[in-house]
């Protein structure tokens with residue numbers, strides 16, 4: 001199953017939902033949606049309610065970056081966190097300080113750095129760490145769970161680890177690109193090669209990848225996503241003279257299971273059981289689909305992969321199934337290959353051949369109030385009873 005991000009259409013969540021349902025009609029796999037919240041008014045608040053109560057959406061993404069486009073400020077984030085809490089929906093954040101990124105971009109352009117390396121230089125790890133810390137503190141203030149998407153740096157990961165250690169319900173999701181790549185590709189003299197690595201937060205310098213892997217293996221980060229958002233080289237070339245115009249995003253959906261196995265299990269950093277947890281079970285629990293998804297049990301959906309640890313893979317744009325002409329993992333080889341995929345009890349991938357029928361994927365509704373909300377009401381009640389306020393005072397002037 002895949003959970004995609006819906007962007008509202010002309011500010012309307014319902015229109016966004018319908019547009020994505022339409023696009024998904026050809027889906028070969030089961031799918032669900034997270035919904036982005038990019039502005040705030042009564043209508044958005046009402047529509048969030050409809051999305052949760054009638055449309056099967058139980059998570060909303062707030063962008064703390066992309067100033068002038070998707071970015072929301074702290075006031076809106078607070079409104080969103082409160083609304084999510086009341087609905088039992090999970091608040092997700094794209095955590096970068098958008099105002100500072102804007103400043104960093106101006107700085108790079110003034111220095112004459114207009115190529116893809118300017119993308120990484122304009123939004124360093126400290127800006128990801130700052131926004132992650134801020135979102136965590138605001139979620140703590142509201143007392144609602146928080147999910148940090150595409151954790152790319154040590155700075156952000158350490159904020160999540162610290163909050164979890166203090167007992168806060170924060171989930172940190174690194175993505176495959178952050179786990180297995182470093183930023184050197186952004187300095188490639190060939191623009192198209194360099195531009196394919198542009199995503200946000202940026203792929204970081206060597207060292208962040210290993211630290212994120214370690215955090216996954218110790219449980220400081222909880223699961224691995226992809227943030228799959230592929231653009232071909234023609235689309236990436238929109239930013240040939242200005243890195244700010246390069247569309248953000250990299251591929252990963254086809255590569256995730258192979259690369260996580262090779263990087264985490266084959267290297268001995270995690271067990272096979274942990275591999276199942278960080279690629280499947282944890283996601284199903286967080287988004288309240290367990291045990292329908294994320295488990296092999298009587299009554300579950302029978303979505304299963306058979307991965308041969310002795311078989312090897314090689315990734316290349318020539319043989320991948322994406323329509324994009326580039327692959328950010330080009331040339332990468334490793335151990336552990338998915339040889340068979342079963343969806344809903346039927347074989348949909350075997351002998352390197354896709355047997356899935358377009359349109360056979362079902363929309364999976366996700367219910368609110370996952371396990372992350374257990375006990376939140378009790379903590380709120382405890383907080384209220386601890387206030388010793390309001391103090392009853394006599395109105396008479398002394």
Ligand SMILES: NC(=O)NCCC(=O)O
Nearest residue numbers: 199200201227229248249
């Ligand atoms: N990660 C990335 O660059 N994807 C595009 C949109 C987003 O920032 O989530």
Ligand SMILES: [Zn+2]
Nearest residue numbers: 094149150200
């Ligand atoms: Zn994002």
